[in-house]
Amino acid sequence: MKSLSILGSTGSIGLSTLDVVRRHPDRFSVAGLAEGHDVEALSRQIREFNPSIVSVRDEASAAQLRDMLDGNLPEICWGIDGAARVGEAEEADMVVSAIVGAAGLVPTVRAIKAGKDIALANKETLVVAGQLVSDLVRKHNVRLLPVDSEHSAIFQSLEGHRTEDIERIILTASGGPFRTTPAEELLRVGPEQALKHPQWDMGAKITIDSATLMNKGLEVIEAHWLFGMPADRIGVVVHPQSIIHSMVEYIDGCVMAQLGAPDMRAPIAYALSFPERCESGIQKLDLTKVATLTFEEPDTERFPSLRLAFDALRAGGTYPAVLNAANEIAVASFLDRQIGFTDIPAIVEKTMDAHKPENTVDLDHYLAVDRWARETAAAMTL
Known part of the structure; x- marks a missing residue:
């Protein structure tokens, strides 16, 4: 029996993962669940899969979840730290990393440091901090399996x-x-x-x-x-x-x-x-x-984003982190109708052009670059 912690349990990957678990109750169980948007869906998952620890977006969502659940409650935490605690859960043999975007980086890193095998659906973890994550996988002798x-x-x-x-x-x-x-x-x-x-x-x-x-x-x-x-x-x-x-x-x-x-x-x-x-x-x-x-x-x-990604990979260092952060901001702005479709790659390219190249394998440094790129890209959407 393999026990799983699922980061991003109410998203499309999380739902598909739970469907596979549902089909094989003799092979897989659920130790922890983390979600960021749908507390009601998480409450249904808790009732079905009985995890020992769960995480939600914020403290208000945690209070809402407690009100929804009857009987024995799992440990309820929140935020990035809460998702990381789900990934570190002692009972978990493997962590399915499916939080969307760079928000999945810290929980995945902490799960690796806790010695958990990773089923990686969060590509941004490697885009933002590929060298760091690769070094940690080797250091802690865990498996990184692509999803x-x-x-x-x-x-x-x-x-x-x-x-x-x-x-x-x-x-x-x-x-x-x-x-x-x-x-x-x-x-x-x-x-x-x-x-x-x-x-x-x-x-x-x-x-x-x-x-x-x-x-x-x-x-x-x-x-x-x-x-x-x-x-x-x-x-x-x-x-x-x-x-x-x-x-x-x-x-x-x-x-x-x-x-x-x-x-x-x-x-x-x-x-x-x-x-x-x-x-x-x-x-x-x-x-x-x-x-x-x-x-x-x-x-x-017509689709310069692919070229920009190759440019960022060739440039190395923190350029991929800048590419990803600027893209996340631009996509959110497009979905909010603040910018047009072709503005997405334009904002990414301008943010990359404004970046001063850096080399780092330090998590805090990656996160600082991520914040800088988000702020720079956000200023271009106003």
């Missing part, structure tokens, strides 16, 4: 092969809802259109990131840290059907790919049960119905 479908696909395609035989890794991208939209029409795009992803059911922030291709850019940086590949050995292709989740090309010309329906329960189930596999609940893939798989080069003129 993003692309990185899970690469992980699976690498199994049984030598690192020195890799030519490059290839991330696939759906292309988002505006794959064929002319550049001039992108100027008039609103949140309603951008939130209509053609393949995946995701939260608002990651859906907008998919529309700008920033999500793929963040995944490029994550792939660098997970698999030790430099920027010039990471490729991206647009694959609208989202059936091939990513590929590994080897020096002999062979390409290994992982295929499956676009459903996050598959990579979640693999991370939870590794090195074994378990039933995930996803629809079985019928290639005769898929019929056609197509691929295109990404258009970095």
